[in-house]
Amino acid sequence: MSNPFGTVPPDAILEGSATDAYFERTRSTLEHAGKNPHVVAEVTSDQFPTGDFQVLTGVEDVATLFEGRDVDVDALPDGQLFDGGPVVRIEGPYLEFAELETSLLGLLSQASGFATAALEARLAAPDSLVLSFGARHVHPSISSIVERSSLLAGLDGISHVAAGEILGREASGTMPHALMFCFGEGNQADAWRAFDEAVPEETPRIALVDTFWDEKSESLLAAETLGDDLDGVRIDTTGSRRGDFRHIVREVRWELDARGYEDVDIFCSGGLDPDRLRELRDVADGFGVGSYVTNRDPIDFSLDIVEISEGSSDPSSSRTQSGDDGEPISKRGKLSGVKEVYRTPDGGHHVALADRDGPADGEALLEPLVRDGDVVREFDLDAASDRCLADAEVVGFGGFEE
Template sequence: MTNPFGTVPPEAILDGTATDAYFQRTQTTLEHAGKNPHVVAEVTADQFPTGEFEVFTGVADVATLLEGRAIDVDALPDGQLFDGGPVLRIEGSYLEFAALETSLLGFLSQPSGFATAALEARRAAPDSLVLSFGARHVHPSIASVVERAAVLAGLDGFSHVAAGEILEREASGTMPHALLFCFGEGSQAAAWEAFDEAVPEDVPRIALTDTFWDEKAESLLAAETLGDDLDGVRLDTTGSRRGDFRHLVREVRWELDARGFDDVDIFCSGGLGPEQLRNLRDVADGFGVGSAITSADPVDFSLDIVELEGEAVSKRGKLAGKKDVYRTPDGDHHVALADADAPTGGESLLEPLIRDGEIVREFDLDAASERCLADADAVGFGVSGEENV
C-alpha cells in the first residue's frame, strides 16, 4: 500500500500540485494568454520592523523546492531572527514558481513558529537542560520538523526516535507512566530496577516518580532503590493535581537532600511553557517542553510581487520595489530599497540561496543554532520575560 496515512507525497510538492487551486488556474490563464512576466517577489510577515523578533527557518526545504528552476533566490540565513521586511526574495519569470507558493510558505511558516516558541523556552531557562517532548501533538510525518526547530533554537535534545535518525542525533527520554502501570502499584521499585537492568548504560537513569503515590515518597523510593545509579527523578504531575508546582519541587528537593541524595536531579514536564520554566529554573534541573512549542502559531508569511518587468508595483497595504533588509549596530532591523544606500554600520541579511536554479548555500544545523542563539543575544530576545521571575 502506498501512502497509507493520507499525507501529500513529496512528488506532489515538487511538481506544484500541492498548491491552492487558484494558482493552477492562474497558471492556465497566463499560459492561454501568452503572458509570463519577469517579476521580483518577496516573502514577508511584516512590512516594517516591529521590534517583535521571530526565528527564520525552513529555508533548506525551500531551496530543495526551487532547485532546478530558472530563478535567482536570496534569503536570510537559517536561524536568523527577523522582525520585518523581506526574509526571502525570488527573481525570474513568474510561471517558474507560481504554483509553488503554497508549499513554499508552508515550509517557512510552521517551522519558524516552532523555532520561535522553542527559543522562548530556551531563553526562559538558559542554564537548564531543556528537551522537546512535543512530537505527540503533531502529525508524525512532520515530527522531525518540530525536533529540528527545537535543536536550532538551542534545546538540548528531543524525544522522537525517527526524527533522531533523520537529524543524526540520539533521542532522549526514559519511561512513561505506562511502564509503572504494567508493574502495578506497590511495584514501582521493580519497574525502576528492570529499567536499570534492561536499557543501555549510556541512557540516563531518570525515574518517573508521580504515578501512584506522593511525589516525595516515590522519589525517595527511587533513590533508595537505585542508589548511585539514579541520575534523577521526573515529576510529570498533571496540572489539576499539583497545585503550587514550585512548592512541590522544593519539597522533593528538600527530602532528597535531607537523606543524602543531593546528587539526584529533578526533571519537570507536563504542560510547561516559558512562564513555568522561569518560575522553576532555580529549583529544578531540567524540563520537558511539548505543547508550548507545537501549539505555536505559524508565522504569517505571504509572498507578493513587488516588481514587474523592472517597474516597482505592490498591492494595497504592501510596499513596492525590490528591497533589502539590514541589521544595524544597535540590534534593530532596517528595511530599504535594494538600490538605496545601506544604513551606517548596517549588515545586509539577505544572502544568495539559488542562482539560475542551482543551490549556492550549504546548510548545517549546528551553525544555524549558533546563529540563532547569538542573534537572540544581539536583539535581546525574551528579555522582557525576565519580569516574570
C-alpha cells in the same frame, strides 16, 4: 496502500501540484494570453519592523523546492531573527514558480513558528537542560520539523526516534507512566530495577516518580532502590493535581538532600511554558517542553510580487537583471520595489529599497540561496543554532539578559 496516512507526497510538492487551485487557473490564463512576466517576489510577514522578532527556519527546504528551477533566490540565513521586511526574494519568469507559493509559505511558516516558541522556552531557563517533548502533538510526518526547529532554537535534545535518525541526533527519554502501570502499584521499585537492568549503560537513570503515590515518597523510594545509579527523578504531575508545583519540587529537593541524595537531579515535564520555566528554573535541573512549541501559530508569511517587467510567453525564457526595466508594483497595503533588510550592531532591524543606501553600520541579511536553479548554500544545524542564539542576544529577544 502506497500512502496509508493520506499525506501529500514529496513529488507533489516539488512538481507544484501541492498548491492552491487558483495558481493552476492563473497558469492556464497566462499561457492562454501569452504572458509570462519577469518578476521579483518577496516573502514577508510584517512590512515594517514592529519590535517583535521571530526566528526564520525552513530555508533548506526552500532551497530544495527551487532547485532546478530557472530562478534566483535570496534568503536570510537559517536561524536568523527578523522583524519586518523580506525573508526570501525570488527573481525569474513568474510561471517558473507560480504554483510553488503554497508550499513555499508552508515550509517557512510552521517551522519558523515552532522555532520562535522553542527559543522563548530556551531563554526562559538558559542554564537548565531543556528537551523537546512536542512530537506527540503533531502529525508524525512532520515530527522531524518540530524537533529540528527545537534544536535550532537551542533546546538540548529531542524525544522522537525517527526524527533523530533523520537529523543525526539520538533521541532522549526514559520511561512513561505506562511502564509503571505494567508493574502495578506497590511495585514501583521493581519497575525501576528492571529499567536499570534492561537499558544501555549510557541511558540516564531518570525515575518517573508521580504515578501512584506522592512525589516525595516515590522520589525517596527511587533513590533508595537505585542508590548511586539514580541520575534523577522526573515529575510529570497532572495539572489538576499540582497545586503549588514549585512547592512540590522544593519539597522533593529538600527530602532528597536531607538523606544524602544531593546529586539526584529533578526533571519536570507536562504542559510547561516559559513562565513556568522561569518559576522553576532555580529549583529544578531540567525540563521537557512540548505543547508550548507545537501549539504556536504558524508565522503569517505571504508572497507578493514587488517588481515586474514584460517577459516572453516561454516559461524557460532567460531572465533579465532586476532593475534594468522592472517597474515597482504592489497591492494596497504592501510596499513596492525590491528591498533589502539590515541588522545594525545595536540589534536594530531595518528595511530599505535595495538600490538605496542602507544604514551606515548595517549588515545586509539576504544572501544567495539559489542561482540559475543551483543551490549555492550549505546547511548545518549546529551553525544555525549558534546563529539563532547569538542573534537573540544581539536583538534582546525575550529579555535575553535574564
